[in-house]
Structure formats: structure tokens, C-alpha cells
Amino acid sequence: MWVAFKRIVRSGAINFWRSAFVSLAAIFVMTVALFMIASTMLDNYSLRQALEDLQEKVDINVYFVTTASEGEIASLKTALESLPEVAEVAYTSRDQALQEFRDRHSGDALTIQALDELGENPLGASLSIRAHQTSHYEGVAAFLADRQALEDPQSPVIDRVNYARNQVAIDRLGDIIDDTQTTNTIRTSILLLLAIFVSFVTIRLAIHHSREEIGVMRLVGASNAFIRGPFVVTGIMQGLFAGVLVLILLYPALIFYESAFYPFPFFEEVSGGMLLGYYVHNFPYFLLVLVGGGIIIGAVSSALAVSRYLRV
Amino acid sequence: MIYFDKVSKWYNGGESVALEDVTFQIAPHEFVSIVGHSGAGKSTLLKMLLAEDRPSDGTVFYESTDIHKIPRGRLPKFRRKIGTVFQDFKLLPNKTAYENVAFAMEANGRSDEEIAENVPQALELVDLDDKIFNFPHQLSGGERQRVAIARAIVNQPDIIIADEPTGNLDPIATYEVVQILKKINDLGTTVIMTTHNKGVIDELGRRVITMDRGRVLRDDESGKYVL
Incomplete structure (x- = not known):
């Protein structure tokens, strides 16, 4: 069992290096997909901050005589x-x-x-x-x-309460917050599905290129697990590299983005350094989502793509 | 050892017939050549033997086992009893000659020590011990076919199936490959080969099954290439 596992990992790693062009293409596409996921995470955060900031500005004042x-x-x-x-x-x-x-x-x-x-x-x-x-x-x-x-x-005792004057603005803000959160959830889901789908199609194309090899492996008596394993390992490595690449690229990208586009003109609290700060403080979370996500997308896409050629 | 019992294969609901009522048997240690024009059914026969395709009618036995009743999960184990050699070599392009041969042993669950001992021996048998770290694209056609033969024999299978093994080779490489197959047969392995090459058949002087339009036309113990 251990020997088979060792051989599968070694073979997957060798495939990764020897099919460098295919690996690079898969890493590139997965990097773009994971970058989309990361930017959605950051976007959600900045929107949440902006809404919280707005909410904090809303109050009711009671003026006394x-x-x-x-x-x-x-x-x-x-x-x-x-x-x-x-x-x-x-x-x-x-x-x-x-x-x-x-x-x-x-x-x-x-x-x-x-x-x-x-x-x-x-x-x-x-x-x-x-x-x-x-x-x-x-x-x-x-x-x-x-x-x-x-x-x-x-x-x-009470001179006046300013709710009536603010009521329209408060109600409107409530509606905006509800609508924004709903549309944001839908947008995030669509982007996530799109990212996963694009990665899956790329890996599937790469494996389609190896369909004859898979046929040969079957003919020399390799079991399905022994054929599928190295492809899954290669997919995991591609996802791992793409995830790490996105983690590295996010740092300079956020520095550039915030210096170019922040502060927002409307909310002084949402100012330069906020997103970078969020990224740095929540690095383990980003590591888990991006590297973990990359690994899962790579592994599942590879396993599904190979299965298609093992059924024949 | 191998028994084809009234095997037929047709496609498109009977419109296209690949095999029709084929019956013959092959004994252990035999060297059998199957000859015939393109479309005679030679490759379909071999696919039946490898359980790559199912007969529409009839049965194919390996010893006492009906090949097409072997559960899908146990097919890899069955296929390890058969070594295969193809016209287009079918080597793994990203693996060296050594790794291609070792792959068959790894798939068979053999230990690292056995692999380290047997792979160089198999490559030496096909006279490729000086090119073990070359990739397939760095080898000539004849050399690639010899790697494929080394891969086929390294697990010491009961049978070697060679589907047009000399089809893409020049006369010298053809001669070398046939000599290797003869040597493997002399060592006790059953060899089943399909070919178009009259010279190879005539030179071998072994059993020849002649096929035409899916039927067995002739089965000669010490045959010549007659079509």
C-alpha cells in the first residue's frame, strides 16, 4: 500500500515537471480563477466594512427642553x-x-x-x-x-425626536444593505462556479491529451487507482502552485490597488491599507481558502477527467 | 490454453460483421501468426482476448475462465498475464525506456528490488541496455518496439500478443524484432502475432491462421503466407 502510494506520488510529480507546458497552462488558468475568488473575498469585506460604517452613522437623536x-x-x-x-x-x-x-x-x-x-x-x-x-x-x-x-x-421633557426627518434615509439604507448583500451572494456564487468550471475544463483538456497513455496503462494491467493516482497528484501540485502564486501576487497587487484607488471619496474610514491589513491579519484564512481550494479543484477535476477514460 | 468458441462480432445491429463463427484453440508455448487483409478481423480477435471488446455471440476462454465474465475490477489482474506489443509501440512518452518497462512491474505490485533487477535484464534481452534513460522520442522505430517488447515480457506473462509489431519497421529492425519474439517463445511464452509481412511468416515456419472477412479461412500447423 505504502509502496503504491509512494510510486503514485513520484509518478505524479515527474509528470508535473516533464509536462511543464501543460502544467504551466493549468497553473495559469487556476491562478486566474483563484485570483477571482480572492478578489471576491476582499470585495465582500470592503463592501461589508462600508455598510457597517454607514450603519454606524445612522442614529436617532432625542433633544430635551x-x-x-x-x-x-x-x-x-x-x-x-x-x-x-x-x-x-x-x-x-x-x-x-x-x-x-x-x-x-x-x-x-x-x-x-x-x-x-x-x-x-x-x-x-x-x-x-x-x-x-x-x-x-x-x-x-x-x-x-x-x-x-x-x-x-x-x-x-422631550423637545423633539429627529427620526421622522431621517426615516426615509434610514429605510432606504436598510433596503440598500439588504439588496447589496443578496446580489453580492449571487455574484460570489456565480464567480466561484465559473472559476471552478474553467479550471475543470482546462485540466480535462490536459488529460484528454493523455487519453492514449491511459489506454496503454490499462493494457499493461494497471489498476484504475494506479492510473488515476498520478493524474490526481499532478492536479494537486498544479492547484498548490496556483494557490501559492495567488498568495504571493496578492500582496503587491493590494499595495498597488490601494495606493491607486483609495481612499473612497465617500467613506473616510474605508481608507488606504484597509484591504492589505485585512489580508495580512487573515492570512491563514486566505491560505486555507486559496491553497486548499486550489488543491481540491485540481484533485477533483483530475479525478473526474481521468474517470471518463477509465470507463471504456 | 486459449479457446475461441463460435465467436462472432457485429456492429450497427449486424450491418457490419467483424468476426463470424470463429473457432480455434491455442496450446501453451505455441507461436501462432494470424494473417489476413485489412479488415479481416485480426485486431478484433486480439481485442477479444484482452477483454477490450465483447463478442456479440460465442465465448473466449483463457484456460477455464470465460474472459468476458471477469468482473471489471479484476480485469487489470487478468491483463497482467498477457504482454502486449503494438504496431505504434504505445510507449508512455513522458517516461524513459527504463521507466516504461518499470511501469508494467509497478502496476503489477512488484517490489523495488525486483524492478531494479528485472528491468535492466529485460532491456538487455532486447539489446537496449545502453539506452535505458532515453525517452521514446530519442529512439528509432525499431528501438521503441524493442522497449515495448521488454515491457511486455518483464512480468513474465503467459502470453505475448503482438499486433502488427513489424508494421512500422524497416527490414533490419523487422528481423531483429522477430528474432526476439522467437527467443521469447523458445523460453516458453506463448506468442500470438498478427502481421501482413509475408517474409516474416515464411521465415518463421510456425502455425498460421489465415482470416478473411471475419472468418477463419485456413489453419496450418507449419504454414506459409497464402492469401
């Missing part, structure tokens, strides 16, 4: 935090709001002067609420609307 006490605000904050939809509630006090306003308008002397002339802080405190998902904002808004409805109209 200037007379609202800290106790009343804290009670609402606690109630909000107990809602399962709510991820985070940030409190901005009146003083902080004033300071932020001053900082924001530091170059606008007229506004600062008008503020000073008022003599007191005209800004109320606020709560900024972030939900786990965009679809959860509706529930949070409904909760706040109920609270507002229960307030004494003569001495309200």
Missing part, C-alpha cells in the same frame, strides 16, 4: 438601554452641547457673539441612540413617540 432635569433624562436613557433593539445610548449634556456648538462655529464670530449676547445656554441636552440594525429604528422611534404622548403638555 432646556428645563429637563438630569434625573428625567437619565430615566429615559435607562429605559432606552433596556430595549433589546438598542445597541448604545450616548448622553450629551447641555454644557457639552454648548461647547460642541462653540467649537463647530469657532470661525464664525457673528454666531458666537449672538450666543454670548443671549447670556444663558440656549441648547438642551440630547441622547443619541444607535440600534443594532437599521430596521430596529422604527421600534425605538415608536417607543419614544409613546413616551412623548404620555408627557404633560404643560411641562414636556
Whole structure:
């Protein structure tokens, strides 16, 4: 058994080197296919990051009247935090709001002067609420609307909630995220199938070239496993080389790509170095998918292609 | 040893007949030549013997075994009892002469030590011991055929089947190949050869089965090439 295994591996390795042109062609095609898979993985990641970034920018703000006490605000904050939809509630006090306003308008002397002339802080405190998902904002808004409805109209605590103004944008973003994730899944699946199919056809063509050899092997009494084995080993080596080649090529390709096309104009967080960082930090994952994928594609394609000529 | 019992083979539902009611037997250690025009059914006979093709009617026996009832998984083992030599050599192009011969032994599950001992001996027997590391494209037609013969005999099979082994060779190479086949037969191996070469048949002076349009026309113990 061990002797047969050793002979199969040796014969596969020798075929790989002696049929250098065929091996190179198969490696080239598999490299392109695996590169497609790698770029889809990176593309999915950058899209996911961009969407997460957008989601983080969405929130609901509750503005309180200037007379609202800290106790009343804290009670609402606690109630909000107990809602399962709510991820985070940030409190901005009146003083902080004033300071932020001053900082924001530091170059606008007229506004600062008008503020000073008022003599007191005209800004109320606020709560900024972030939900786990965009679809959860509706529930949070409904909760706040109920609270507002229960307030004494003569001495309200909540001045206004900005959900209605943001509602269209929030709903739209939710739809975009859902649509993008669905289309991306379909696109990834199609690309993956295409990559596997192209590799399979290339290996099959290469083995078709050896069909007479397979016939000779059968005639000298080689068992099917002994005939198939070396071809599978050659396929594994081609997949292995293609996977390693893609891993090596990805590094300079990402450096070039990010220096040429990033940062995105829209999302400052999705900036240069993000994809390269993701690649480097997740190298074992890429190694597993690309080298493992290459090996599996090479082995399965070879085994299937040879079987066609063993059935005769 | 080999018995063809009323074997017929037809294609396209009987439109094309390759063999018709063929019956003969071959004893151990015989050297049998099968002659006939192209399309006489010589190669079809050999394919039946190698279980590469099935008869439409009749039975082919190897000793007491009906060849076409051997399960697919056990065919490789059966084929190892038969060494084959073809007109177009059918060598593995990416393997050296040594590796081509060794492949037959490896497929047979023989040990590395046996391979290291027997392969050079087989190549020496066909007078190719100085070209063991040459690839087929580096050898002449006659040399390639001698590698094919070395591969056929290296497992010491019971039978050698040679399908037009001299078809692509010049007269000198033809003479050498026939001498090697005679030597193999003298050592006890049954040889079945198909050929068009009158000179080879006449020089051999062994049993000749003459075929025409799928039928056995003549079966002479010490035959001449008569068509």
C-alpha cells in the first residue's frame, strides 16, 4: 500500500515537471480563477466594512427642553438601554452641547457673539441612540413617540425626536444593505462556479491529451487507482502552485490597488491599507481558502477527467 | 490454453460483421501468426482476448475462465498475464525506456528490488541496455518496439500478443524484432502475432491462421503466407 502510494506520488510529480507546458497552462488558468475568488473575498469585506460604517452613522437623536432635569433624562436613557433593539445610548449634556456648538462655529464670530449676547445656554441636552440594525429604528422611534404622548403638555421633557426627518434615509439604507448583500451572494456564487468550471475544463483538456497513455496503462494491467493516482497528484501540485502564486501576487497587487484607488471619496474610514491589513491579519484564512481550494479543484477535476477514460 | 468458441462480432445491429463463427484453440508455448487483409478481423480477435471488446455471440476462454465474465475490477489482474506489443509501440512518452518497462512491474505490485533487477535484464534481452534513460522520442522505430517488447515480457506473462509489431519497421529492425519474439517463445511464452509481412511468416515456419472477412479461412500447423 505504502509502496503504491509512494510510486503514485513520484509518478505524479515527474509528470508535473516533464509536462511543464501543460502544467504551466493549468497553473495559469487556476491562478486566474483563484485570483477571482480572492478578489471576491476582499470585495465582500470592503463592501461589508462600508455598510457597517454607514450603519454606524445612522442614529436617532432625542433633544430635551432646556428645563429637563438630569434625573428625567437619565430615566429615559435607562429605559432606552433596556430595549433589546438598542445597541448604545450616548448622553450629551447641555454644557457639552454648548461647547460642541462653540467649537463647530469657532470661525464664525457673528454666531458666537449672538450666543454670548443671549447670556444663558440656549441648547438642551440630547441622547443619541444607535440600534443594532437599521430596521430596529422604527421600534425605538415608536417607543419614544409613546413616551412623548404620555408627557404633560404643560411641562414636556422631550423637545423633539429627529427620526421622522431621517426615516426615509434610514429605510432606504436598510433596503440598500439588504439588496447589496443578496446580489453580492449571487455574484460570489456565480464567480466561484465559473472559476471552478474553467479550471475543470482546462485540466480535462490536459488529460484528454493523455487519453492514449491511459489506454496503454490499462493494457499493461494497471489498476484504475494506479492510473488515476498520478493524474490526481499532478492536479494537486498544479492547484498548490496556483494557490501559492495567488498568495504571493496578492500582496503587491493590494499595495498597488490601494495606493491607486483609495481612499473612497465617500467613506473616510474605508481608507488606504484597509484591504492589505485585512489580508495580512487573515492570512491563514486566505491560505486555507486559496491553497486548499486550489488543491481540491485540481484533485477533483483530475479525478473526474481521468474517470471518463477509465470507463471504456 | 486459449479457446475461441463460435465467436462472432457485429456492429450497427449486424450491418457490419467483424468476426463470424470463429473457432480455434491455442496450446501453451505455441507461436501462432494470424494473417489476413485489412479488415479481416485480426485486431478484433486480439481485442477479444484482452477483454477490450465483447463478442456479440460465442465465448473466449483463457484456460477455464470465460474472459468476458471477469468482473471489471479484476480485469487489470487478468491483463497482467498477457504482454502486449503494438504496431505504434504505445510507449508512455513522458517516461524513459527504463521507466516504461518499470511501469508494467509497478502496476503489477512488484517490489523495488525486483524492478531494479528485472528491468535492466529485460532491456538487455532486447539489446537496449545502453539506452535505458532515453525517452521514446530519442529512439528509432525499431528501438521503441524493442522497449515495448521488454515491457511486455518483464512480468513474465503467459502470453505475448503482438499486433502488427513489424508494421512500422524497416527490414533490419523487422528481423531483429522477430528474432526476439522467437527467443521469447523458445523460453516458453506463448506468442500470438498478427502481421501482413509475408517474409516474416515464411521465415518463421510456425502455425498460421489465415482470416478473411471475419472468418477463419485456413489453419496450418507449419504454414506459409497464402492469401
